[in-house]
Amino acid sequence: MGMDFYGVLQVPRSCTNLDIKKAYRDLALEFNPEKLQKENAQQVFALICEAYDVLSDPSRRAVFDQYGEEGLKRGVPGPDGEFIEPYHYHGDPMRTYKDFFGTTSPYANLLDYLRNPSYECMTKHGRLLCKKQPPITHPLCLTLHEIFFGGVKKMKIHRLVYINDEKTKTEVKEKILTIPIKPGIRAGTKLVFPEEGDQNPNQIPADVIFVTEDRPHECFTRERDNLVTTFEVTLEEALMGTTVTVSTIDHRTIRIPITDVIFPGYEKVVENEGMPVLEDYPKRGSLIIRFNITFPKYLPKACKQLLRKGFQLAKIGGGINQYETVNKLVLADKILRVDLNEQLPP
Template sequence: MGIDYYGVLQIKRNSSDLDIKKAYRNLALGFNKVKSGAIFSLIAEAYEVLVNPKTRAIFDQYGEEGLKRGVPGPNEFLHAYRFHGDPMKTYSDFFGTTSPFADLLDYYQNPREIYDLPLEGRGFRVKQPAIYHNLYLTLHEIFFGGVKKMKIQRLEYTSPDQSKTKVREKILSIPIKPGIPAGTEIVMPEEGDQNPTQLSADVIFVVHDRPHEHFMRETNDLVTQAQISLQESLLGTMITVCTIDHRTIRVPITDIVHPGYEKVVPGEGMPIVDEPGERGDLIIRFNVQFPPYLPKSSKAMLEKAFYLAKVAGGRDQHELINKMILADKIMRVCPDEQLPPF
């Protein structure tokens, strides 16, 4: 009959992995003075067999003889187990050292200095991690600046000795500089929960732009879209813009509006934080609406106008087109509406 490894470790056959480790630890410490003895080696062998699920399963089914002889498995032959013969290796792997008391002895002989202790252990109050909140501002709030009121809830002291706290609401006044960039972090120092063992955390608000009906901010510039017809894109037009600060401006478009064309109106954008009194630009981008249908006569007139513009080398192209369309309109006047001859 082979060795009963469970009996060696003095545990039951249904013991858990933790039970096996506890048993080995107690026995290894008890026999640590005879580390080279046969009993110490047998304890190490029993532990290594039972702590490994594969070798333990083979031992449970075939005993020590089957474990050390090898047995057929479901897919291949399971080779024989052989103990490596070095109980100190098992001991060292388990305890991390050849002496489980080494760390205690080292601490006793070389105690740590007081400055190695954590700050809390030396009476210092460590600050709590910062608390972040998103602060969404309209473009009007960003343009004019001011003070934004925000309500928060936090723990506050309710006793003079600062031993008790209660959840209370607090209104924070957040300063908004005109033109404050998106992504700016506004720090409200130590407005977090009050705690007798820690310093209150900073509350940090991160600025974000709220979507606007007509404008979008790009750094210090304001961008808007304008809808114009094909005729206006070729012959020019006047764009009316209601600005972010409630003024109405009229922007003449005299250039041909081509794909990618932008009209820049200097100084009508957002205030620049680091340059008081200065502002970014207003950028107008265009969406040209093409007519769904053109009669042949109109196409012929446009074709002739483009031909003349090409012959002229592209100079005064919009004026030529304008003259051709105007002439076409004159020729289409009803005879009854024509002025009588002099």
């Protein structure tokens, strides 16, 4: 008589294509041999996959309905006199399984649940499966001071909540959410408050998510765990050296001597003066000082001649990058220009 593929999938002959897919999904997950681990699981699983392969194809299903399994696998004449080729299952049930689920994992139903969870809700009509509302996202702007020291932020939200025991009526109420801020928390961090959204008889409340953002600071910008600041220096300070004074985030004043020649792109890195490292507190990043060099709009002829002479001496001394000779020459010129009344006695 042949195999009854409808009986294998436990569906009536009047079933729709969606009914066939639902039946195959449940049975394929139940009898997956990797999950079931029984001796006859492989044979049952292969039969389920073959039944789905036949009934999910409209032309194969039509032949099976009229001629049964024997006619399907023997071949039958078509409506236009053409011969319909015999059907042969390819023999790889896991191929059918993967084409359906997109994976060979026997826990595909668990993955589906984790990606799109459903819950049982109690309504006035009884229990039913509810979907969770999409998450509600809010920005959380933090100052560098708050990020440096950490602490607690309190945010007020408005949400619908049940006002009766039957959970059929809701009302808008305020709620204060307490958000812990860890020192060094980075921009883009998501702080999740599960199911703090509107309460709804037919849906699970949404998660409320706060996404951190760095509020602009008047002096510093943040690059991961480092703090970056920029100073304006004159050309004289760039060549001769200077000292920069920095007011830190934690209310200290530090003075940093710059003895190198400041050139375009030069950075002074001060270790352990940046932001706290989130994963390794109380370790801190670095303070990076960048410079904008202000050039004079005018130089007297005497200054140009002096600088030209200094650069010539630098070349003679071993290369155009040796600026120490220039520094000494400019310093000597400053000493010579001191007023006679201000000179120290010999």
